[in-house]
Amino acid sequence: DVKVTQSSRYLVKRTGEKVFLECVQDMDHENMFWYRQDPGLGLRLIYFSYDVKMKEKGDIPEGYSVSREKKERFSLILESASTNQTSMYLCASPPPQPNTEAFFGQGTRLTVV
Amino acid sequence: AQSVAQPEDQVNVAEGNPLTVKCTYSVSGNPYLFWYVQYPNRGLQFLLKYITGDNLVKGSYGFEAEFNKSQTSFHLKKPSALVSDSALYFCAVRGPTGGSYIPTFGRGTSLIVHP
Numbered sequence: 001d002v003k004v005t006q007s008s009r010y011l012v013k014r015t016g017e018k019v020f021l022e023c024v025q026d027m028d029h030e031n032m033f034w035y036r037q038d039p040g041l042g043l044r045l046i047y048f049s050y051d052v053k054m055k056e057k058g059d060i061p062e063g064y065s066v067s068r069e070k071k072e073r074f075s076l077i078l079e080s081a082s083t084n085q086t087s088m089y090l091c092a093s094p095p096p097q098p099n100t101e102a103f104f105g106q107g108t109r110l111t112v113v
Numbered sequence: 114a115q116s117v118a119q120p121e122d123q124v125n126v127a128e129g130n131p132l133t134v135k136c137t138y139s140v141s142g143n144p145y146l147f148w149y150v151q152y153p154n155r156g157l158q159f160l161l162k163y164i165t166g167d168n169l170v171k172g173s174y175g176f177e178a179e180f181n182k183s184q185t186s187f188h189l190k191k192p193s194a195l196v197s198d199s200a201l202y203f204c205a206v207r208g209p210t211g212g213s214y215i216p217t218f219g220r221g222t223s224l225i226v227h228p
Binding site: 092 | 122220
């Protein structure tokens with residue numbers, strides 16, 4: 001019954017490393033989203049994609065990029081990881097109809113040291 | 114721009130007592146409203162949603178929510194809380210058109226149910 005899968009539950013990376021967070025969905029959805037979750041700030045949208053090779057900036061894109069080469073896979077890239085990017089990262093795939101709920105991955109807790 | 118407010122960072126309730134987690138929203142047009150729950154170090158799980166019709170919607174694990182258009186609110190409720198309900202709860206809104214289809218989430222409310 002798995003619908004959205006994130007490749008790692010926990011990651012520890014060093015400052016300056018290039019980090020890839022992978023997300024795969026099996027629902028054939030066009031939409032895929034990356035959120036960042038921090039205590040007291042809720043979920044903040046980093047990037048989203050509504051089609052293959054299409055991407056749009058969300059509210060906090062600085063320091064991140066994304067890749068969507070195939071419909072089922074949406075990757076979040078930290079070009080040069082910094083300690084302020086230590087956070088929980090959530091991938092979501094909502095159906096296009098606005099009256100439908102989003103499906104979330106289990107989250108990746110990233111620590112940058 | 115659409116927005117969601119959850120005015121309480123934390124709600125404490127005794128087991129067996131009723132609980133309410135508050136949410137207000139702002140969106141152009143008719144809203145689609147959602148509640149999600151998150152357990153520690155997990156992703157968000159869908160609880161219930163309001164689309165149209167009856168203002169009281171029922172969802173998973175005995176939760177329900179009341180939509181109030183005049184107060185732009187969508188409060189989550191449960192008649193009798195369980196210790197296992199302790200988790201982080203998020204309210205979300207999707208608008209009917211254009212870029213508003215992107216889900217917008219509140220900051221979350223931590224529910225703590227005491228034995």
